Amino acid sequence: MIADLGAKPDEDLEALLAAATPEQLWKLSVFDPEHTTSSTPREITALLDALWTDRAGDPAAHEQVRKDMAQQVRPHRISSGFPAEVAIAARTGTLPAVRDEAGVVTHVDSRRCAVAVLTRAESLADRLPAVDSAIGEAAGLAVAHLCA
Known part of the structure; x- marks a missing residue:
């Protein structure tokens, strides 16, 4: 999710999610079973x-x-x-x-x-x-x- 949001691996995920737009969130790869564990x-x-x-x-x-x-x-x-x-x-x-x-x-x-x-x-x-x-x-x- 951090990579999907264009951030560095050590950045705070909660802060990134809070700052993300709804459009960015809906595009996260975690929503696609072909691109994440499912x-x-x-x-x-x-x-x-x-x-x-x-x-x-x-x-x-x-x-x-x-x-x-x-x-x-x-x-x-x-x-x-x-x-x-x-x-x-x-x-x-x-x-x-x-x-x-x-x-x-x-x-x-x-x-x-x-x-x-x-x-x-x-x-x-x-x-x-x-x-x-x-x-x-x-x-x-x-x-x-x-x-x-």
């Missing part, structure tokens, strides 16, 4: 399943990932779609107009379900609470339907 919800949930069942590599590394994800600092997306007794281990992804979250939902009866919700808004606003809330609602509906 994934699908199916691929992300498959990876989460492999991490939670120790099939992706080193079990000690899996445990560390699970522990780190359980310490979610921003519980306003997936977590908002579940009651407090449901454990959520998740991570967010945020770029201009993009708000994502993927994680594992563990019910009190130990049932687990991996879920990923990826969004792209028409707005470049820093805060989009309606989108964040919709992520939780979509995750709650998906888990209720697919992991019951």
